[in-house]
Amino acid sequence: MSISPKQRLLDTLAKKTVDRPPVICTGGMMNSAIVDVMTASGHTLPEAHFEAGRMTDLAGDIHRDTGFENLGIPFCMTVEAEVLGSEIDFGSLACEPKIARELFSSVKDVTFKDTGNMLRSGRIAQVAGSAERLSRLYPDQPVIGSLTGPISTAASLVDPMQFLKELRKERDSAHRVLQYVSNFLIGFAHTLIESGATVICIGDPTATGEILGPRMFEEYAVTYLNRIIDGIHAAGVPVLVHICGEMKAVKPSIPQLHADAISTDAFVNLKLLKDEYPQLTTMGNVSTILLESGDPEKVARRTETLIREGIDIISPACGLSTSTSLATIRAMTNTVKY
Amino acid sequence: MSNIKTADEYFKELSEAVVEMDEERAVTAANASLVAGVDAYDAIQQGLSDGMTRAGQLFEDEEYFIPELLMCSDAMYAGLEVLKPHLKKTVVSRGTVVIGVIEGDTHDIGKNMVRIMFETGGFNVIDLGRDVPPQRFVDTARDAKADIIALSTLMTTTMDGMGTVVKLLNESNLRDGIKVMVGGGPISAGFAKRIGADGYAVNASEAVKVARELVGNG
Numbered sequence: 001m002s003i004s005p006k007q008r009l010l011d012t013l014a015k016k017t018v019d020r021p022p023v024i025c026t027g028g029m030m031n032s033a034i035v036d037v038m039t040a041s042g043h044t045l046p047e048a049h050f051e052a053g054r055m056t057d058l059a060g061d062i063h064r065d066t067g068f069e070n071l072g073i074p075f076c077m078t079v080e081a082e083v084l085g086s087e088i089d090f091g092s093l094a095c096e097p098k099i100a101r102e103l104f105s106s107v108k109d110v111t112f113k114d115t116g117n118m119l120r121s122g123r124i125a126q127v128a129g130s131a132e133r134l135s136r137l138y139p140d141q142p143v144i145g146s147l148t149g150p151i152s153t154a155a156s157l158v159d160p161m162q163f164l165k166e167l168r169k170e171r172d173s174a175h176r177v178l179q180y181v182s183n184f185l186i187g188f189a190h191t192l193i194e195s196g197a198t199v200i201c202i203g204d205p206t207a208t209g210e211i212l213g214p215r216m217f218e219e220y221a222v223t224y225l226n227r228i229i230d231g232i233h234a235a236g237v238p239v240l241v242h243i244c245g246e247m248k249a250v251k252p253s254i255p256q257l258h259a260d261a262i263s264t265d266a267f268v269n270l271k272l273l274k275d276e277y278p279q280l281t282t283m284g285n286v287s288t289i290l291l292e293s294g295d296p297e298k299v300a301r302r303t304e305t306l307i308r309e310g311i312d313i314i315s316p317a318c319g320l321s322t323s324t325s326l327a328t329i330r331a332m333t334n335t336v337k338y
Numbered sequence: 339m340s341n342i343k344t345a346d347e348y349f350k351e352l353s354e355a356v357v358e359m360d361e362e363r364a365v366t367a368a369n370a371s372l373v374a375g376v377d378a379y380d381a382i383q384q385g386l387s388d389g390m391t392r393a394g395q396l397f398e399d400e401e402y403f404i405p406e407l408l409m410c411s412d413a414m415y416a417g418l419e420v421l422k423p424h425l426k427k428t429v430v431s432r433g434t435v436v437i438g439v440i441e442g443d444t445h446d447i448g449k450n451m452v453r454i455m456f457e458t459g460g461f462n463v464i465d466l467g468r469d470v471p472p473q474r475f476v477d478t479a480r481d482a483k484a485d486i487i488a489l490s491t492l493m494t495t496t497m498d499g500m501g502t503v504v505k506l507l508n509e510s511n512l513r514d515g516i517k518v519m520v521g522g523g524p525i526s527a528g529f530a531k532r533i534g535a536d537g538y539a540v541n542a543s544e545a546v547k548v549a550r551e552l553v554g555n556g
Contacts, residue, residue, distance in 0.1 A: 089469075098469070161450055164405045165412065168359075211447065213403025245523070249400055289524060318524075323498070 004140035005069035006198055012312055013199070013238040013260040013281060021307060023314040023336035025062075027072025028146020029203030030242060030263075030319050033058060035094050036326045037065045046090045049076055049097060052129030059134055063141065065326055067333030070142045070199075071134040074127050077148040077203070080188065081156035083122035084181070085113070094322045104158045107166045107173040112180050115187045124188060128195040135196025142199050144240075145192035149204020150224035151212070153181045160206065167216050174220070182224045186231035193235045200232050201240040202259075209249030217250040222257060229258040240283060244318065255279060266290075266317035271309040285317035286332055292321045296331035303335040345376050349384040352417055356389025357396070359409035364417035371421075378424035386417045390458040394543035404447060407542070411454045431462040433485035433553040436478045438466030440491045440499040448522055449490040451542035456488070459546040472502040479507075479516050485553050488545070489535075491522040500525075501533035508534075517552040521545060 002019060003011070009022045025032040038044045041061040048054040059071045076097040078088045089100040104110050118124075127145070134143045148156070154177050155163045167174050189200050207221035229239045241259035243250075246267045254262060255277045262280055264270060266287035274282050286302055306314055314336050320329075348371035355364035364386070371381045393410035396402040402410070435456050439449045446468040456463045464482055466474060479487050487507075489500050500520050507513045519537035520530050530538035537552050539545035 160447055161408060164447070165408045168405045168409060206447075209403075211404045213400070213406070216403065216405060249403070321497075 006140055006142045009070065009142045009199065009313070010238065013240075015281065021312055021314050021336060022069050022142075023067070023333045024070040024142070024144065025066065025068040025072055025316055025320070026070070026144045026146050026201035026203070026240060026242075026263075027059070028074060028148065028201060029077050029205060030201075030316060031072060031075045031096075031146070032062050032066050032068065032316070032320050032324075032329065033075045033322070034062075034066075034320060034324050034326070034329070035322050036324075037061050038093060040065065044093050045075060046092060046097065049074065049090060050123060050126060052126045052133065055126060055130035056133040056137070059130065060137065063138070066329045067337065068329075069333075069337075070144050071138055072144045072146060072201075073130050073134070074123070074146065077152065078156070079123050079127055080148045080153045080181075080185065083118045083124060084153070084157045084184070086156055096319075096322070099156045102155075102157060102159045106162055107154075107158050107170050107177045110158060110173070110177050110180070115184050118184055119187050119191055124191060128191050131192050131195040131197045135198070143197050144199045144201050145189065145197035146201045146203065147185055147189060147228075149202045149207055149221075149241075150178055150182050150185060150228060151207035151221055152204045153185065154178055155206045157181065164211070167212070167220060178220060178224045179227075182227050182231075185228050189228070189232045189237075190235055193232070193237050197237065199238050199240060201242065201263075202228065203242040203244075205244040208243065208245035209247055209251075210245045212250075214249050214253065218253050218256075221250075222253050226256075226258045233258070240313075242283075242318075251276075261313055263313075263315060264317070270306070270311050274310065281312045283313035283315050284311065286314070288316050288318045288320050288324070291316060291328045291332070292324045294325050294328055296327045299328045299331040300335045303332045307336060343374065345371075345374075345380065346384075348374060348376050348381060349388065352381060352385025353389035353392065355417065356386055356410050356413045357392050359406060359413055361413045361416040364413040365420055368417040368420035372424055377426070378421040379426065382418065382421050382425075386414045386421070387458055387460075390414050390455070394455060394546075398541065398543050404451065407451060407454075411458070414458060430460075432460040432550065434462045434464065434482055435486045435488055435549065436464045436466065436475055436482065436484045437488040438470035438475060438490070439468040440489055440496045440503075441469055441471045446490070448542070452488060452490065452521065452539075452545045455542040455546045456549065459550065461486075461546075461549065472499050472506055475503050476506045476510060476512065480510070480512055484516060486517045486519060486549055488549070489518065489520045491520075491525065497524060497529065500535070504534045519545065519548060519552065 043057040048058040085103040087101040238260035242263040263283035351367040517536040537548040
């Protein structure tokens with residue numbers, strides 16, 4: 001008898017042997033709310049960013065139409081920044097929300113809000129409400145709650161150019177801001193877990209080797225990602241972490257992360273990464289450019305290769321373009337499942 | 339050792355201040371070189387710009403990363419503030435570049451790096467910021483008689499907009515006079531070719547080299 005997708009993902013993350021890898025798309029930075037799905041169902045963005053019922057409907061549509069073996073919410077990376085006080089542009093059907101203006105121009109100016117109050121504001125309750133409904137409606141599927149990572153969240157609160165410089169120039173203040181942001185993110189994760197999220201995924205696109213370099217990555221990204229992961233583990237829930245970019249400059253830091261699986265961009269050869277660090281549970285990395293290019297056969301071949309190479313969880317390599325077709329996504333999910 | 343420095347020593351000090359990310363040292367060195375009668379233009383070119391070129395090389399060698407390169411540029415701009423009012427001759431620009439992040443994308447770290455390297459490299463830069471509609475690139479380039487449009491994106495979602503810019507240039511018969519260069523995380527040389535762009539650069543430091551080649555004064 002085959003096991004449920006939820007159990008398969010949990011077993012994979014617990015390093016137990018499973019019949020085949022799960023094929024998932026986490027939501028958040030790596031969501032698959034593509035135009036094809038929304039126009040077919042009529043459950044559309046940007047509306048679904050704001051309300052638990054609509055978010056639940058769209059997450060369900062995506063799960064049904066794409067074949068991904070999970071529910072993934074929210075569909076953006078701005079829930080955190082909005083609560084922290086930055087100005088958000090909520091985008092449109094085809095264009096994801098983004099930060100219109102960061103609240104502060106320097107880490108030294110950041111004033112700290114109470115975490116409890118923040119967790120009661122913005123869209124937190126709607127995302128939590130959606131996690132609650134999804135976990136009830138789909139008991140056999142993992143519900144993945146997606147967080148924006150600490151470096152990206154901090155760079156959404158403070159002007160990113162200034163923020164990056166201040167990682168060197170104003171280290172004490174930079175650490176204080178990251179501590180503040182991390183405590184809030186742990187609180188957000190716990191809210192999602194209490195509402196029924198099975199797994200938490202952290203995507204931190206500003207925390208790349210190309211941007212930070214190995215020293216800053218270790219001092220800031222590893223430190224605060226681990227602090228958040230530990231906070232989530234304390235609630236008994238596994239954590240996926242997605243690292244953008246080539247990862248070359250920061251590869252030795254990757255095994256230091258306490259994550260239960262590491263997801264990477266398409267540039268990274270996951271098999272070599274696994275050979276080098278056999279302790280890692282790897283996730284990825286079907287190129288989103290390949291998925292968008294619209295050739296289901298190529299996508300199927302690439303997916304087969306990943307399975308053959310023993311990649312533990314099959315997933316898109318980064319954020320999907322909203323113009324990606326269902327045919328290529330289904331080629332990916334069907335290759336894993338059948 | 340004599341207290342009297344040669345011009346070369348001032349250049350070296352300015353260049354070092356930039357590479358060492360030291361704003362104060364750049365300002366002190368700029369003032370000292372003016373007092374010593376060093377030509378401001380030479381101090382910029384052979385001192386500050388040289389430092390930024392070296393910083394760019396360290397970035398390519400992956401010894402420096404974005405925080406370091408940003409701090410080098412702060413030191414460079416600090417020295418430039420001191421020297422600029424003393425320029426005797428107008429500096430000849432290598433060309434005008436219209437730069438921005440394509441509509442739909444607000445990630446502008448890469449674009450800002452490229453802008454800094456363009457300015458350091460002697461280009462006149464018009465920065466349209468982030469989330470810019472394709473038509474605005476074309477209108478601005480036409481009005482400013484720009485030589486280059488430089489487009490950046492970090493998101494696969496917005497790559498289509500880059501092709502739109504090339505198409506709009508073609509439609510308004512502006513394509514011959516304006517070169518288009520593209521870059522950013524998901525962009526490749528192959529993609530640049532497919533949409534009909536003239537140049538592609540993998541990072542900020544290389545972008546300046548490509549731009550110089552495109553305007554024919556490499």
